[in-house]
Amino acid sequence: xxxxxxxxxxxxxxxxxxxxLALDVIDEHKNLLAKAMGILxxxxxxxxxxxxxxxxxxxxxxxxGVKKILDKAHDLGLPSIMDCKANDIGHTNRVIAENYYKAGxxxxxxxxxxxxEEGLQPIxxxxxxxxxxxxxxxxxxxxAAWEGYGQMVYDAASGEASPQYLIFAKKALLWGxxxxxxxxTYPEKIREIYAVLRGxxxxxxxxxxxxxxxxxxxxxxxxxxxxIGRSIIDAKDPAETAKRIKNSINKVLSERLGSRP
Amino acid sequence: xxxxxxxxxxxxxxxxxxxxLALDVIDEHKNLLAKAMGILxxxxxxxxxxxxxxxxxxxxxxxxGVKKILDKAHDLGLPSIMDCKANDIGHTNRVIAENYYKAGxxxxxxxxxxxxEEGLQPIxxxxxxxxxxxxxxxxxxxxAAWEGYGQMVYDAASGEASPQYLIFAKKALLWGxxxxxxxxTYPEKIREIYAVLRGxxxxxxxxxxxxxxxxxxxxxxxxxxxxIGRSIIDAKDPAETAKRIKNSINKVLSERLGSRP
Numbered sequence: 001x002x003x004x005x006x007x008x009x010x011x012x013x014x015x016x017x018x019x020x021l022a023l024d025v026i027d028e029h030k031n032l033l034a035k036a037m038g039i040l041x042x043x044x045x046x047x048x049x050x051x052x053x054x055x056x057x058x059x060x061x062x063x064x065g066v067k068k069i070l071d072k073a074h075d076l077g078l079p080s081i082m083d084c085k086a087n088d089i090g091h092t093n094r095v096i097a098e099n100y101y102k103a104g105x106x107x108x109x110x111x112x113x114x115x116x117e118e119g120l121q122p123i124x125x126x127x128x129x130x131x132x133x134x135x136x137x138x139x140x141x142x143x144a145a146w147e148g149y150g151q152m153v154y155d156a157a158s159g160e161a162s163p164q165y166l167i168f169a170k171k172a173l174l175w176g177x178x179x180x181x182x183x184x185t186y187p188e189k190i191r192e193i194y195a196v197l198r199g200x201x202x203x204x205x206x207x208x209x210x211x212x213x214x215x216x217x218x219x220x221x222x223x224x225x226x227x228i229g230r231s232i233i234d235a236k237d238p239a240e241t242a243k244r245i246k247n248s249i250n251k252v253l254s255e256r257l258g259s260r261p
Numbered sequence: 262x263x264x265x266x267x268x269x270x271x272x273x274x275x276x277x278x279x280x281x282l283a284l285d286v287i288d289e290h291k292n293l294l295a296k297a298m299g300i301l302x303x304x305x306x307x308x309x310x311x312x313x314x315x316x317x318x319x320x321x322x323x324x325x326g327v328k329k330i331l332d333k334a335h336d337l338g339l340p341s342i343m344d345c346k347a348n349d350i351g352h353t354n355r356v357i358a359e360n361y362y363k364a365g366x367x368x369x370x371x372x373x374x375x376x377x378e379e380g381l382q383p384i385x386x387x388x389x390x391x392x393x394x395x396x397x398x399x400x401x402x403x404x405a406a407w408e409g410y411g412q413m414v415y416d417a418a419s420g421e422a423s424p425q426y427l428i429f430a431k432k433a434l435l436w437g438x439x440x441x442x443x444x445x446t447y448p449e450k451i452r453e454i455y456a457v458l459r460g461x462x463x464x465x466x467x468x469x470x471x472x473x474x475x476x477x478x479x480x481x482x483x484x485x486x487x488x489i490g491r492s493i494i495d496a497k498d499p500a501e502t503a504k505r506i507k508n509s510i511n512k513v514l515s516e517r518l519g520s521r522p
Contacts, residue, residue, distance in 0.1 A: 024352075024353070024356075026356065053349070053353055053356075054349075054353060054356055054357045054360065055353065055356050058323050058324075058356070058357065058360035058361070059323075059324065059360060061322035061323070061324070061325060062319050062320075062322070063319075063320065063322070064322060064325070083349075085348050085349055087346050087348055087372055088314070088315075088344075088346055089401060089402060089403040090403060091285075092285070092314055092315060092316065095285075095287065095314075095315055095316050095319070096315045096319065099315065099319035099320060100319070111348055111372075111374075112409075113372075113374050113408075113409035114401065114403070114405065114406075114408070114409060115403075115404075115405025115406065115407070115408030115409055116405050116408065117403070117404040117405040118403035118404040118405055119403055119404075119405040119406075119408070120405075140350060140375065141350060142350040142351060142375070142376075142378070142379035142380055143376075143378040143379040143380075144375065144376025144377050144378040144379055144380040145375075145376065145380075146376070147374075147375070147376030147377065147380070148373075148374035148375060148376055151414050151415075152414065152415040152416075152417065153412050153413065153414060153415065154412075154413040154414065154415040154422040155413075156413065161415040
């Protein structure tokens with residue numbers, strides 16, 4: 001098993017949680033770091049990993065404020081994922097991966113749309129060298145996801161058309177990705193993606209709560225980790241809310257699904 | 262004309278150059294800011310705009326080192342473009358756009374693959390409100406560009422298949438983009454993209470020099486601005502090299518193409 005998949009499974013087991021907290025805090029600059037640190041400190045017992053996006057990276061800096069958050073996450077035993085959705089040429093992707101991993105991220109998210117050669121290949125190379133993870137986008141949670149992720153791609157050789165998200169799922173298997181993203185707002189897509197990945201590559205699913213996704217539908221379709229952001233960070237009591245969501249997930253897993261997926 | 266297209270045309274006229282300098286400097290952290298500032302100070306007379314990518318943003322921070330570079334670029338009369346290739350959900354794209362524009366960038370680059378609703382729409386809204394620009398990717402310069410940008414997309418309604426890059430070019434027109442990216446390594450794609458955009462949306466073309474693209478072929482296919490990075494920043498004399506490339510471009514424009522494109 002890859003190092004990142006292993007630390008995620010370990011963390012899930014230790015915490016009894018499949019929640020990846022999306023720490024997408026928005027606030028005035030002077031309050032931002034303290035607020036993010038506070039929510040992490042409140043909710044850490046009920047989550048198995050942390051996901052950071054540009055909400056924190058741009059105002060706080062990767063090697064400045066964000067590094068402090070990553071250090072705290074590691075002290076709390078939490079793996080950290082950078083949601084940079086890397087989609088540049090290989091030369092730049094290498095720089096992106098090296099910087100985020102060096103700052104302490106355990107995995108980064110990338111877009112398979114750029115392809116392999118001089119595209120994502122250098123990210124996978126850096127990840128392997130540094131024992132870190134790569135998670136690929138297969139279907140996003142927003143309304144316009146149909147425009148790109150849902151489009152039908154025509155293969156001149158076979159004469160057949162396939163949905164873009166299944167092409168991406170196959171690349172995730174082929175390239176040895178440590179996870180894929182598939183939005184909880186589209187459980188029917190999660191189901192099809194799971195049928196390709198068969199549990200070999202775990203599905204991380206954002207879009208629960210504020211965006212309309214449903215825990216039970218996402219899990220029963222094949223999502224393994226649920227990425228939760230605004231429902232927890234905008235709650236009056238983030239710890240209590242994270243605990244409640246964790247329990248809802250575990251109830252679904254034990255009552256309805258047994259240990260699957 | 263949109264504010265960003267206007268300042269680009271003004272800058273091109275004033276500088277007599279169509280070079281957008283990609284300041285993708287790689288060095289030890291302690292030397293990075295000084296080296297980037299030095300190259301900008303050397304080459305500024307021969308370029309019409311500056312493009313910054315994660316090579317500087319991640320190590321230096323947007324509101325720290327990068328802001329110093331942007332302030333210098335503006336003092337030198339140069340518009341600045343952030344090559345973030347934004348491809349997130351709308352909620353996050355809004356944060357990305359607001360931060361980069363607030364730091365002083367005049368335009369950002371985004372990937373039309375994410376679509377409009379809850380996708381790129383918020384970026385265009387923020388750009389309009391702050392009088393800044395949005396440049397969309399249509400075809401990138403790397404080897405694997407065929408995998409995504411070059412794929413054939415099947416439209417069930419019409420029963421026809423179109424290349425992804427022409428779908429993106431049409432979206433650039435429809436959404437009112439201020440420019441598109443099309444790699445100089447694929448002049449035949451630039452020609453097809455130009456046939457859709459007809460000069461209404463200018464083509465920015467990376468990939469000249471190190472990646473194998475040719476100035477004359479890119480310009481005659483319809484590229485307007487040429488994005489040059491490593492050829493200038495890795496040169497022994499960046500100013501002299503930038504001047505030489507500027508003159509080569511202007512020679513092609515005057516001798517072979519008249520004032521077109």
